[in-house]
Amino acid sequence: MQELRVDGKRLWDTIMETGQIGATPRGGLNRLALSDTDREVRDWFVEACRSLGCTVTVDEVGNIFARRPGSDDSRDPIAIGSHLDTQPSGGKFDGIAGVLSGLEILRTLEDNHYQTVAPLELIDWTNEEGCRFAPTMIASGAFAGIYSTEFAHASTDRQGLTFGEELERIGYRGKARAGDHKLGAYFELHIEQGPILYEEGTTIGVVTGAQGQMWYDLTVKGSQGHAGTTPMPLRRNPVLACARLAEGVNRIALNHPPSGLATVGLIEVSPNSRNVIPGSVFFTIDMRHPDAEQLRAMHGELLTLVNQVVADTNTDIDLQNVLEMPPKQFDARCVGMVRDAATRLGYSHRDIVSGPGHDALNVAAVAPAAMVFIPCEKGISHNEAENAKPEDVTAGANVLLHAIMEYDRRTAVAV
Amino acid sequence: MQELRVDGKRLWDTIMETGQIGATPRGGLNRLALSDTDREVRDWFVEACRSLGCTVTVDEVGNIFARRPGSDDSRDPIAIGSHLDTQPSGGKFDGIAGVLSGLEILRTLEDNHYQTVAPLELIDWTNEEGCRFAPTMIASGAFAGIYSTEFAHASTDRQGLTFGEELERIGYRGKARAGDHKLGAYFELHIEQGPILYEEGTTIGVVTGAQGQMWYDLTVKGSQGHAGTTPMPLRRNPVLACARLAEGVNRIALNHPPSGLATVGLIEVSPNSRNVIPGSVFFTIDMRHPDAEQLRAMHGELLTLVNQVVADTNTDIDLQNVLEMPPKQFDARCVGMVRDAATRLGYSHRDIVSGPGHDALNVAAVAPAAMVFIPCEKGISHNEAENAKPEDVTAGANVLLHAIMEYDRRTAVAV
Secondary structure (H helix, E strand, O other): OOOOOHHHHHHHHHHHOOOOOOOOOOEEEOOOOOOOHHHHHHHHHHHHHHHOOOOEEEEOOOOOEEEOOOOOOOOOOOOEEEOOOOOEEEOOOOOOHHHHHHHHHHHHHHHHOOOOOOEEEEEEOOOOOOOOOOOHHHHHHHHHOOOOOOHHOOOEOOOOEHHHHHHHHOOOOOOOOOOOOOOEEEEEEEEEEOHHHHHHHHOOOEEEEOOOEEEEEEEEOOOEEOOOOOOHHOOOOHHHHHHHHHEEEHHHOOOOOOOOOOEOOOEEOOOOOOEEEEEEEEEEEEEOOOOOOHHHHHHHHHHHHHHHHHHHOEEEEEEEEEEEOOOOOOHHHHHHHHHHHHHHHHHOOEEEEEEEOOOHHHHHOOOOEEEEOOHHHOOOOOOOOOEEEEOHHHHHHHHHHHHHHHHHHHHHOOO | OOOOOOOOHHHHHHHHHHHOOEEEEOOHHHHHHHHHHHHHHHHHHHHHHHHOOOOOEEEEEOOOEHHHOOOOOOOOOOEEEEOOOOOOOOOOOOHHHHHHHHHHHHHHHOOOOOOOOOOEEEOOOOOOOOOOOOOOHHHHHHHOOOOOOOHHOOOOOOOOOEEHHHHHHHHOOOEOOOOOOOOEEEEEEOOOOOOHHHHHHOOOEEEEEEEEEEEEEEEEOOOOOOOOOEEEEEEOHHHHHHHHHHHHHHHHHHHOOOEEEEEOEEEEEEEOOOOOOOOOEEEEEEEEOOHHHHHHHHHHHHHHHHHHHHHHHOOOOEEEEEEEEEEEEEOOOOOOOOOOHHHHOOOEEEEEEEEOOOOHHHHHHOOOEEEEOOOOOHHHOOOOOOOOHHHHHHHHHHHHHHHHHHHHHHHHOOO
């Protein structure tokens, strides 16, 4: 059993195969949550799991659970999961490497007639990316009781379509209640999406926890007018307010080095015509810090900045805090099993704090959880150029396999 | 003949009637150049002119000429014109008041069996607004030989559709060569689109010329990346570059008071996702000044600013100067006829310099031209709330009528 290894080539081929669903011309993926391509990859996933003898259930927020029985099926399942949705111009590995590593583990166990004591579950979480429906990780959040199902269903994209309607449309609004589903433990593999492992040449990141995040929606209202006639001192210009806030949050992040981060990723100008002073601007701010105290300080600095900009530009600004996720620690025992598996398998590894949010952070609220990071090229992610090495994906899947087998062994003994 | 007056109620009713074509819920218009609603209003216009006995020709850039014969039809026509296209959330008067005042003048002359010596022409210029196809006033520019027909046809909207294709699609790509069409003189009525007449309570603006304009397209390229992992000092952030340029051009305009103007009206962020550092930003700058020297200075300051921002943000910026229109003077004799008509009719009036560009400024390159401004409420334009008073529209149309009759009389005597 110590010799069990995943089939790295099969895993890589599967990543490339599903990478055709929603493929972009530049080698990336556009598979927005609850889009037609999301449906297509879900259908593929369900079929792949059923062909291994798994039973598949879907909950009311679209999370898919594929279950492989254990020798003692009354135990809470050990779960592996991640997500199959992507950014509008995302890569082939973000989330996908995690789900398909889980699939490869099920295939490996099946090939080797290896039965765990506890049942195993492989999970595809809905709308991890959050770029279509805010907040991010809304469905693992509903699973963990952080959001209500009603809140998730009511989330609306920029075209006015709701999460609930779109879930219904693609046929993945299941009957199982979100959260009525106990897990014994949860493990997730993911690309790092940062440069640390890649630049060090380290194969495995043992994720001990994650930085905190704050997401904001801002709507600035000014006075729409003719660009050729309205004197400068009379203008109430929402673009100027947005520009000052973009500059200001950049400065706030720089004021909290080296880990403070701030990003204005989305801007929508109305009416967006070159010779019209815009009447309003909608934009987003994403701020992160691994230290709760410092993140709170950044939040306070943002509120001060907004008031200053309102006063200076004579605009009105509505600020909504759409996501508030404090820094988190994973379960020490599960983290230890990941670290031990990497050591036993002979992979170079280091402890690491996650920059991005992950479904595992939501699941950690209701089950012991841990994560495995693998390097991605130059740390580039949320980009069509996102890339990972086949040997690193294989290594990560092997660590995941041995961590769950160890968890299964130890809990079987303990009971 | 001195007693001839337009029918103000009929003119107002006509403005309200055509205001149904492309009407927006908030009382404005969305009638983008070469859209289906542009076609609809053109069809209405052609029919209205033909019903008065006019012959209608369309040139190869879609300009529509409706001709009413003179007693000496060998003379160059005296023309009245403006445009029927609008901003995406524009008003009911911008351009439209000019074309429909011309129509009302033709109707008034017809009702009174009044025949001018020179033929009269009423013109609808294509794509004055320039918000769909840059540059603005592209078709009166082609008429005046400022742009080639090929250049106009190749102009592309943000969806990649060309001016030529869209002209063909709506059935207004005529056979007459643009510019093979001599005018004796050209008069245009327009709302002021600024607050001067409105705030003074003056009825008529005698337009002596127009400020200069410079339009720019900027594409900033940085490095797309994950908002949760890329350390601040390593970022190449195009939004930050755009923010600094928006702040900077605002400062440039304020450095050239009181007439300097600068506007960032359109911004497109890619991929425009809240947790992705954008890879690129496209945006526009519109700068104006009535003094050629100062406008050149503003242009120079912008180039310096762009270089500074490139250096400070480690981004690449491509800057295209898509419109360069120096300040202009209208024909003194035509301007005098507008001023005299306002005086004779007893309307309060003042000389004024136009803030926006107008087709008349292009036509002025090939024919003596002048303009009549009327007040609009609070100077608001390029906005659904744009409004004008019926009595001011009537007054403007009467000034236009008497200016062309006077021009016709004087040139008939002179020959």
